[in-house]
Amino acid sequence: MPIPHKTPQELPAWQQLAALAAAPQPHLRDLLAADPAREARMAVSAAGLTLDASRQRCSPAVHGALQALAEQAGVADHRDAMFRGEAINTTEDRPVLHVALRGDPSWGGPWGAVVQADVQRELGRVCDFATRLRAGEVHGHSGEAITDVVNIGIGGSDLGPRMAADALAHLAHDTVRVHYVSNPDAWALYSVLRGLNPARTLLIVSSKTFTTQETLTNAASARRWLIDGGCPPDALSQHLVAITASPAKAASMGYPPERTFLFWDWVGGRYSVWSALGLPLAIAIGADGFRQFLAGARAMDGHFAQAPLSQNLPVQMALYGIWNRNFLQMPTQLIVPYASRLGRFTPFVQQMDMESNGKRTHCHGQPVNVDTGPIVWGGLGIDGQ
Template sequence: MTNPTQFPAWQQLAALAAEPQPHLRERLAAPGREQMQVAASGTGIQIDFSRQALDGAVWAALMDLARQAGVEAQRDAMFRGDTINTSEQRAVLHVALRGTPGATGNDAPWGADIQQQVQAELDRVCAFADRVRAGEVKGSTGLAITDVVNIGIGGSDLGPRMAADALAPWCSDGHHAQGPGVRVHFVSNPDAWALHSTLRGLNPLTTLIIVASKTFTTQETMTNAASARGWLEDAGITGAAQSPHLVAITAAPQKSGAAGYPAEHTFTFWDWVGGRYSVWSALGLPLALAIGSSAFREFLAGGQAMDTHFRSAPLAQNLPIVLALSGVWNRNFLHCPTQLLSCYPSRLVRFAPFVQQMDMESNGKRTRKDGQPCDTDTGPILWGGLGIDGQHAYFQLLHQGTHRVPVEFIGVQSEDTPLPLAAEHHRVVNLNLRAQAQALAVGRNAADTLAALQAEG
């Protein structure tokens, strides 16, 4: 693998970064600046780059860098199922999990066999979720399941929990709920209180325990699983009677079977599914239980729409590539060590931790594929949370501190929460988002501040 600092585009970017940088207020005043937007067709996602500290020359050099680094060829190799994970000698095919439902696989770049395997397991997941939500899955005494506890950590928790929060209106008590449902709870921390505080309000006779672990040896998950099974025993549910209450999601079904998890309640995925992308696999079962199989398939279709955009859009209009390149510029040329994700919809409360794993676990390396040390910074420290809360906590440092922190402001254009003044709530939230973005970009110098204070008396 070539050292990226040797690419002509990298050297051009270094030269551009060494030039005096105008203030963002000057960049924003430049003609055509408002056109710095990228939209992913069919996804409803649009990104405004106008407040990024870059211009046309930097943009062009970043596109050249992507071409010289072979980004498009590497993308195509991933979709083909080539062994691009060379350290583990595996394909990286989580994209196959988002293939069009019902496809034969003949038109899938990863081939018909993989597509058919994915479709078969997806159908099992959706059928089981529908049966549980309809009250057809019973506990050991014949009572219908009312609550589901997902025990997992990392990718077995972050993705499903984030998505369940984000899609709360489609959950059992939401205003978009699709038929009857169940309550879904998540436990990741092996701290005893985390599990106790979840289980103490539940009825063991109507509770389903999902144990989600790729290897089925994850210490934190197995610790919680043992205690959850002890909780069932304390309620008189022992031995084989526990089977109706147990579900395993794993890439090692032989281990879950040996531990007493019934085959008909065991859902599998493949070693080419990285944990940080596994919400699209059988590990998305708790999400399917929360929102229903129909909404879960729509969730998969949304991911597939982004995959289609990623595969087909030209570099300069390719949302994932443009986001990545702006990150390279901010980290390696502007030397910003962190990046803030500021989410304004409250349902995205867990989005930042989810992205932290995806980005920092992926890029948290110090060697290249050829085993040589990296000569670049491989990624920023990602942090963040809800934007409105952040405005009353750490935004003071962003506005007046000495750190330079790129911020991604994330909002939604419409909201249909059934509250009398919901439209006003939404307006206030988005006004705050836009005001903070503008204030951080434009700022106010000492003379303007003095004039404003004098005007206020």
């Protein structure tokens, strides 16, 4: 079936939803009382997660119209095109292959074997380096083992690894510590470095283009700190790692090729924690932990790729979001994790959701005349409330 190019309002299901939203909305307690099986019927589980949508303000008629909307909009066709490696990023004429980072070589059509060879090569390098560092086999200029790693990045080069490292802190190494700096304010860097020994510190500079000014400013300051702390300038490379899609740029700034880890222009920053940009996470939780992290994402990829839309957890979440934002006129979405280790989950989702959906044109160039997503906000548990 060809992928439709219609705007959402042209679809019959959208018009049906508009009519349903214009009518008086049933109270949630009445929806629950009228349908004793509502909780079971509106729950979807996959990869160890369960979506309970029974408390959504969504009648059976609305639920049915949302399923029809997904069918009429060609969601399955768009999804399948992504997994086939088609250039669904029409602005840059690129495929969107972050699912390939999770390592299933059976996906990806003609690009699968080539991309997976690259992905597995870099994953092997990441895991090998993380294992050696955690074993005390990576040394600085003095011959002392590295005990502190400082990741310098911003946006997707910071949020994902930092969020996941906090969430998986129970896997942290006893003696190797990983720190993160993103804000170019001098205090952010100073507050991390002031307690560290330069001879035992490794800098990871994470930047897709290696032109991000905030990151390069912090990196330059940290390099000066290493030299002021006794590292000879000609030994500085022993304390440097680069993660980038622009290795030539990194090399021109003195980052050694053997310690430059690669990812590709088809990896969006907000999806990059599953790429070599996950090196700080792999150091924090170990190579085995990092591979399990990839396996968890791969399990959800498999569910998204194969489950019927009506039982597809990410698709159902998206449909309820469309109903809430466009028809019930709810402008924001609150995310409140109650597990302390998920304290950075909300800002991670803020970037993931709002950067993905905050568009003013459709993929075929027409101006957007619907609400493409909510403002995402929130905080940790009771404090957030």
